[in-house]
Amino acid sequence: MDTTWFKEQLQQSRKELLQHQSSHDRTERQDELSNYDNHPADNGTELFEREKDEALFNHAEKALHDIEDALEKIDNGTYGICEKTGEAIPEERLRAYPEARTVASIKQTGVPSDRPAEEDVLGGFENYNHDEDERETEFDGEDAYQQVARFNDTSLEYEEETGDTDLYGANGVESFEGFLSTGIDGYHGPDSVHVEQNEHYQAYRQRNQ
Structure with a gap:
């Protein structure tokens, strides 16, 4: 099998990958000294982009390694031989995937056979x-x-009695808080307190007569 065409394809792919890696190195993002003024969503987007770049870089590294390995096989005369069976890899497969190491019938290893614990x-x-x-x-x-x-x-009602137990004090506050009030500007002396003539005031007077 003439390997000239395959060598040219592999060398072209290696050239493109090296150019891509060089461009990646030049445009690599710089870390900020502080993320204090960044919105959490912006930080999440930045993290996603970094992880995507890292995954693409790792993929390119593996592809480059496979290309180098295939070129080495061309030089030593072992290109196109299946690493698992020793059989010749069909030329159609090599034209579609010049970095192929095995024949297509070889089952890929490394796929976990265990099931998720959630099952x-x-x-x-x-x-x-x-x-x-x-x-x-x-x-x-x-x-x-x-x-x-x-x-x-469990009942949502808190049944234990605390504080006063009159109509207003059952909520755990002082009974006089049911009829004493101040204006919008708050408390600024005895003269700012108003007595509301309501049922809480009447109950308070009857209890303290």
Whole structure:
């Protein structure tokens, strides 16, 4: 197989990647001395852009490594040989992907086969209910549900009496606060206090007669 065309393609791809890396180095963002005046959304956008640039840079680094490896194989006469089986890689595959290391039928490795831990609880709490097992004493799924559900039975009313217990004082304040008031400018002496002739005042007078 004549490798001249493949070598030219690989060298062109390497040139473009090196130019891209050089441009990335020249336009790399500079850190600010302080983020105090930045909006959190701006900081989030900046972080996203940095992570995207880093991912693209890492991808380009790997692509450059594969190209260098393919060029080395061309020089030593091993280009186009599958690293796993030793078979010849079809020319159609090499033309589509000159950096190919294996034949297309080779299963890619490195893909995790374990399942997410969240799938363990998708069946519901009953999968973790050990109440029927007398030997089991752990805090199981049903216990967790019961612990949370008990808050639905809690009254929102605070029943303990504090302070005065008249019509106004039951809220935990002094009874005279129900009928004494000041103007918009607040308290500035006894003359600024007004007595409101309301039910709280009447109840206060009856209790203190």
